[in-house]
Amino acid sequence: MLLIQIHIAFSQEVRLNVVHKPLNVVVSTLGLEVSFDDQALSRYLVSLSKTFPNAEKALKYLLIGKPFRIEKRGQVYIIISKKAPMRTSTTSPKTTPKSEGFAFKGTVSDAETRKRLEYATVSFLGPDGQPLLTAITDEKGAFAITMPDYPQKIRISYLGYKTVTKEIPLPNTGLGTFPLQTEVISLDETIVSSNDVRHKLDRESHLVTGQMTEGTPNVEELLNKIPGVYLDRLSGSIRVNNSKDVLLLVNGVQQAVGYLRNLSPERIHSVEIIRELSGRFVSDGYSSIINLKLKENYSGYDMYVSSISGSSLSSKTSAGQAVLTKPSFGINYTQKDYSFFANYSWSQETQHLLLTKKLGYKDFVLESGNPANSKPKDDYDADNGVFSLGITRIFSPNHSIGLQADFVSENVNSSQMRSLQRTETTSQEQRSMKDSVGNNTSARTFVGTLFYQGKWNNRLQLYADLSYNHYSNDISNTYVLTDIQPYVSGNDYNEYKDHSLLNIEAQYTLSAKLSVSTGYSNSWRKYASSSSQGVGFLDYRESRNKCFGYLSIYPTPKMQFKVGAAIEEVSSWNRDVKTAYGRLLPYSQLNFNFSKAVNLNASYSTSQYYPALYQLSPMSLVIDKYLSQTGNGGLKSAVTHMAAIRLALWDKFSISPMFDYTQGNISELYLEKEYKLYRTFTNVDTKEFRIQATF
Structure with a gap:
């Protein structure tokens, strides 16, 4: 299989439309790699409104x-x-006596990824807070400076990170590592067209x-502007790597569907694309993750109202009739210590189509056709309602707890009427017949989630969630x-699912070059069905326990490596028959930034997905x-092993050959x-090879 996707989304021109903005904020929006003293x-x-040929x-x-x-x-x-005065730091200073001055050394790194930050600005301040000397870190993120006088404070700035200012207690010349936190910069009144892409480890x-959000009505349309991401506007589904099994997160948390619909594109600081999954996500059947990182210190409310409608233009399928109506309304309200959202959407879809069908069996062929003057024989009517709400309490900038819920109702009625011609394969004998098939479903879904997210210090971050899902x-x-x-033939039956899920995950920074993440997940679910012809046709229970651990290594500023695995134990009961088995899901990823223009990422990852309710249920659905x-109640989970290499050039073009081997694919x-x-x-x-290219 060969798959090629092409997208065009870049511009060299930079337009600034700025009203009373600090210079450091404006410089940060240019998309250049800049080192500067943020406070200065x-x-x-x-304040200006001007177009420039380029960011420089x-x-x-x-x-x-x-x-x-x-x-x-x-x-x-x-x-x-x-x-x-400006000095270039040396990485191997010698300790000097006071008569010759004071030698200071240290390193600067990204607090999240542990990557060393080259060309960070290091300022040593006097008693009046003014710089005595300013230096920059080298390609290893290190600085080493000799000064004649002992400074009171050190201030470190780097583009896209929060400025750090600390006292320098006597006597202390070995300053250690300064981990910088990423900073979300408001672009409310600044419009720029340059694009900034960072190739992180995973x-x-x-x-x-500003150019991406200008004229963009919702988050889905914003994502459609990211290379490699595709929006199907009719269904509303998002695709990455041509797969619609995409999980959407907001600040690392899986939010309710309604919350994502309400979000204004102006609130999004950056979009992260994760193609190789690890941790708590490896057994959820997703192929990739999109994580939306919000701007900080936002306060206010957003209201979202939309309506999508469509009509048929065909004279044979009821011209002028509305085939799709999809209104939606929602609100997000955010203050310093809490946020609230609510959303309701409803859709109705109606289709009356002409029907042709040809089925080839072993001894005969069934074929239906519609003459030009035939009326539609394939009727489809569906309505869907979704109500979402949630609240998040922010106890401090580093700790939050939230509760959210989705309520979904869906009714689908479909019917087909066919005039059939049966032709015997051997004798070619023919005879006419008619048939009709009707399928009606009425489904209700509830999903509730309680989550916690916290950062206890510069080393330890914790995440936990507990969710319950009921489907009938x-x-x-x-x-x-x-x-x-x-x-x-006919059958009326009910099927339902109960599912609970617990996730606990921790990330701990051991040093500037080493961090570890580990966690535990427990999943319990029950599938069952009862029929008008009997009770207890399906009684399926399943318990999963998963532990995982990953080590992230940053040997050089240009190279990062992540390795680890998840181990899962699965026990299932199909009526009274128990099945138990284990899964090992290894993971490794290497990221190498040759330069600003060239990035290479090589990975081997494994993911797992489980059979759906209809694939397990022994209920019989008559086709004809x-x-x-x-x-088949005896199905096991499928494990996909994926090896991929991705080469990115100038953040404009990337090519990625991928090979998938799925063990136990559900077919x-x-x-x-x-x-x-x-x-x-x-x-x-099954095996699959594909190539993806984006431009």
Whole structure:
């Protein structure tokens, strides 16, 4: 299988529309790799509306008439004061006596990824808070400076990170590592067209610019502007790597559907794309994750109202009739210590279509056709309602707890009427017949989730959630055949699912070059069904226990490596028959940034997905007189092993060959019994190779 996707989404031109914004904020929006003293630049306010041919020209224009100069080293623009002395740090200083001065050394790193930050600005401050000397870190994120006088404080700044200012107690010249927290910068009144993409160890981070949000009505349309992400506007589904099994997170938390619909694109700081899953997500059947990181310190409310409608233009299928109506309304309200959201959406879909069908069996062929003047014979009516609400309590900037719920109702009625021609394969004898099939479903779903997210210090981060899901569906299936020997079949039954899930995950930073993440998940579910012809057709229970651990290593500023595994124990009961087995899900990923323009990522990952209710249920669904579908209660989970290499050039083009081997892929199986075929499901090993390219 060869898959190629092409997207065009980049611009060289930079347009600034700024009203009374601090200079450091404006510089941070240009998409350049810049090192500067954040506090020094913040004293200057900027107001302008101007277009520049590129970001470098814009940066130089912003500094005209201000006491700063620019030094460019490689791809990094270093902004320094014209007054304060500037020194390039050396990585191996010698301790000197006081008569010769004081030698200070340390390192600067990303608090989350542990990556060393090269060209960070390090300022040593005197008693009046003014810089005595300013230096920058080297390519290993280290600084080593000798000064004649002992400073009172050290201040460290880096683009996209919060500025850190600390006292320097006497006597202390070995300052250790300074972990910097990423900072969300408000772009409310700043419109830029440059694109900033960061290739992190296990994810791709896209800065959301003003140009991306301009004229963008919702989050789905914003995601459609990210290379490699595709929005199906009719269904509302999001695809990554041509797969719609995508999990959407907000600040690392799986939020209710309604919350995502309410979010304004203006609140999104960056979008992270995670293609190789690990931790608590490896057994959920997702192929990738999109994590939306919100801007900080937001206060206010957002209201969202939308309506989608469509009509048929065909004279044969009731021209002018509305085939889709989909209104939605929601509100998000956020204050300093809590946030609340509520959303309601409703959709109705109606289709009346012409129907043609050809089925080939072992001894005969069934074929239906519609002459030009025939009326529609395939009717489909569906309505769907979703109500979501949730509240999050923020106890401090580092701790929050939330509760959210989704209520979903869905009713689907479909019917088909066919005029059939049966042709015997051997004798070519023909005869006419008619049949009709009707399927009606009425489903109700409830999902409730309680979650906690906290950062206890610069080393330890914790996450936990507990969720419960109940699903109930009433199904009616009827089939009538008018033939030499009439055939009538039908069944009414109810199926339901109860599912609870517990996740606990921790990340601990051992050093600037080493961090570990570990956790535990427990999943319990029950599938059951009862029929009008009997009770207890399906009684399926399942318990899963999963432990996982991963080690992230940052040997150099350009190279990062992550390795680990998840181990899962599965016990299932199909009525009274117990099945127990284990799964090992290894993971490894190497990320190498050759330069600002070239990134290489190689990975081997495993993921797991489980059979759905209809694939397990022994209930019989009649397709026609000769074909019925039934589930298989003995199905096991499927494990996909994926090896991939992804090469990114200038953040504009990427190519990624991938190979998948799925052990126990859940596939259809046809069984012949007497004159009938039964379609069921079984575990089959499959292989797939594909290439994805984005531009």
